[in-house]
Amino acid sequence: MMIGTVSDTLGILDEWLFRFLSEYHTPFGIKCMVYVSDFFDPVHLAMYTVALVLLLWLQKKDTHLLQFSFAMLSGAFSIFVLKYGFKLPRPEHALITESGYTFASGHAGISVIFFLLIAHAYKSHIQNRFLRYLFVSLCVGLIILVGLSRVYLGVHYFTDVIAGFAVGAIIFAISVLFFK
Numbered sequence: 001m002m003i004g005t006v007s008d009t010l011g012i013l014d015e016w017l018f019r020f021l022s023e024y025h026t027p028f029g030i031k032c033m034v035y036v037s038d039f040f041d042p043v044h045l046a047m048y049t050v051a052l053v054l055l056l057w058l059q060k061k062d063t064h065l066l067q068f069s070f071a072m073l074s075g076a077f078s079i080f081v082l083k084y085g086f087k088l089p090r091p092e093h094a095l096i097t098e099s100g101y102t103f104a105s106g107h108a109g110i111s112v113i114f115f116l117l118i119a120h121a122y123k124s125h126i127q128n129r130f131l132r133y134l135f136v137s138l139c140v141g142l143i144i145l146v147g148l149s150r151v152y153l154g155v156h157y158f159t160d161v162i163a164g165f166a167v168g169a170i171i172f173a174i175s176v177l178f179f180k
Helices: 003-020 028-037 042-058 061-087 106-125 127-153 158-178
Strands: none
Touching: 003 127, 003 158, 028 127, 042 061, 042 106, 042 158, 061 158, 106 127, 106 158, 127 158
16 A cells, blocks of 8 residues: 555656646757757767776776776666666657656666766866866756756656666765775
8 A cells, every 4th residue: 555655646746847847848948958868868978988988098097997887887787677677658748759668767877877977087186176066066967957858858757867866876886886
């Protein structure tokens, strides 16, 4: 009985948040969110990861190179397992067409891993404290923006994005502990 209650409550939250955000749908807002969603989709983030891994290799940062590779592959695999394990359909009210299952958001999970690893790998290179905080805040802001874009466009429920964030955060934390 408790599971049904939690599930019902989350469904109400998901629907309420979509309706709330839909009050702010504008042609410009939709274009911006489509751009964010496309620019930071898992395939593009994988390409950015390859470029970053090459940069880390050139900088002889072998630990970060292995960490990025491990974390991004683990994230992609984990999201795949969740999507095909739960096989939950996408919301019916999406503003753009997406294929595949909804739970958990790959955009959200992979962006958490990617941007937190960038912040982790490069924050120590920024000597100015304010600029370091700004850099880390920018990385976190991009994560939030990616998640928001998925809910705004109606291709994910809020809970899908939160689950993606959680998967990404767990994999990030494991990679930091493992690659100390």
